[in-house]
Amino acid sequence: MTPRPSVSTPRAIGASLLPLLLGLCAAMILELSIPQGSYVEKILFDIGVNVILAVSLNIVNGLTGQFSIGHAGFMALGAYGSIVVTYYGGYAIFGDVLKHTTLSGYSLYFVSLIAGGLVAAAAGWVVGLPSLRLRGDYLAIVTLGFGEIIRVVLQATPPVLYPSEMAAVPGWERVLHLGGALGFSHGQSYNSLGWTYAAVVVMLLVAYRLRESTHGRAFLSVRENEIAAEAIGVNTTRYKVAAFVIAAFFAGIAGGLFAHQLGAGTASRPEEFNFMKSFEAVIMVVLGGMGSITGATVAAIALTLLTEILRSVQDYRLVAYSLLLIVVMILRPKGLFGTREIWDFFRKKDQP
């Protein structure tokens, strides 16, 4: 890691605005140029969701050095949180659950994504408070258990209400009807590549600016040496919880995007968010290099493409996938980029 000084807050905001605008423009270009319903669109969508997932997990696992393997649990909360808003919220506002391609409809979708993120963030805080006093393996077990609890609870929920059944169930009780193991499948999707990549841009900027800020430096100090960090006055528990909350928020956003599958309806079933999903995210972070934002991004893109490319070898796909992972980890044990960023490779090699 290049030892650069951290940047003051006002300058940081200024430095974020231009990339944000450029990024949003790029997202709009994607939205307009990729034909809807095409194969390319679906793959780009999967890549976007996975990038958010990997980069957000990188804040906890990479920057702060805590080992969380329950990221799918936060994603599940975000997914269900946002579907509840677009489906039941949409019914409460518009009087039906159809897709509203108006400004109010898309505002609802925006609110739903934020709501999903907030639900996940709240859960991140609740899980973080007691469990971040644990370290290493014990923390990993708690996060794993958390993810599984979310899944099991979601599986036991009653079937989704049809509009005709809404009247029989009073207001807030409706949101408990999440479809059980079958999943919440008959909502409407407001999603598109523009939405997905706008979220990706925000995620990447937040992750990068966060790491370059004072708080980011505190995260790094916790990762490097917790005792030393404590000694210089870093409130390690507070920063660990903060890392968890931020990561959970973005995992929730990824969940909301994921749940509103492109074009068609919603697709969110508890089994989708089992521990294998958490491990997929962990693999992306480890493969990219713990703490490297571009590393996590590239790994997320590469692994998503890899599963698609390997589709042609059918049954042997997962074998090939695992073999490739093993080979990469042998050749590059610190991940593709280590703790560095992609642009560090193009700089003059003034340090190891």
Add this chain to the structure above:
Amino acid sequence: MRNLFLSALVATFACAGCKHGPKAPSNVIVVGEYGSLTGSEATFGQSTHNGLSMAVAEINGAGGIKGKKVQLVNYDDQGKTSEVGTAVTRLIAEDNALAVIGEVASSLSIAGGQICQQQGVPMISPSSTNPKVTETGDYIFRVCFIDPFQGYVMARFATNPKDKGGLGLKRVAILVDQRQAYSQGLAQYFAEALKKLGGQVVATESYQGGDQDFSAQLTRIRDVKPEAIYLPGYYTDVANIAKQARGLGLTAPLLGGDGWESVQEIGGAAVQGAYFSNHYSADEKRPEVQHFVDRYTKQFGKSPDSMAALGYDAMMLLKNAIERAHEGPLPAWRTSVRDALAQTKDFQGVTGKISMDKDRNATKPAVVLEIVDKHTVTAATIPPQ
């Protein structure tokens, strides 16, 4: 070394990313299939695929459909929703599939069905029994019966008096797999049907698919002394449950649904005399069944389960519909195939006579099988309601 490695990696992805799927020549009918060839329900996906590919081979052997060969393009979805989305999008957008054969698991058939519906591509699910699957829209069909019927079949069989071929039972306990929508649905419909037929659910317990220890639930079930235990789960769990139930001294007969297929191979003595509802029985004497069973056994070295039979029927039903449809450029052709599918009446399939009702579900009889040694014997055939 490092830079070489990185650029090699980037180059690999760049090349592979721009490669396009094979475009089908115009004298071929492309049928898409997505299924779990890997993942936790892979056995079902593979059986379905075997049945499908056998049907395609048979069709092509007989000269194809209206002189055109059928090309089956199939993609593995690992049993995941997002993979289903990618697979179905690819089948429709890249491979230009005329129609799509769907999943076994209902939640995945719904996910794929949404895309097919939106793009106007007819989809047939071979064996998704949840009623919600065809509610997705008017392009979605299935060749199997639905869970409310399957629940009714077993409730009917359990409550029918002995002289009418049933078991003459009233008090049934249910042990449901909370992890599977299939199991949740079946348990609910069975309980509803049982109450209507004068029976009583004396206990409802649950487990998570993949659990190893069921003694707590089974002990509670033992305490209420049921006359039978209904296990609407998949065969691996059912076999474990059966063994532990016998170990705890529970001797009440076990009842189940089509997820039991092949339970006798791992359940051994514990599942002897158990009953389950199913789509067809391989020991049936109808010529369609015997022809299918012989050919399948010869080709794959094992007797076909009902997933294979339903996969075969789905393809044959599709062939039948394509023959009746008006051929033309793609979007119109798809719609025409959809219309033909909706008008299907008395199609003679391996799994019985299939007609499409107005909700695009197949109405057909179900069989109740009894497990005897390593085989199953038809105990009853229950006609559609």
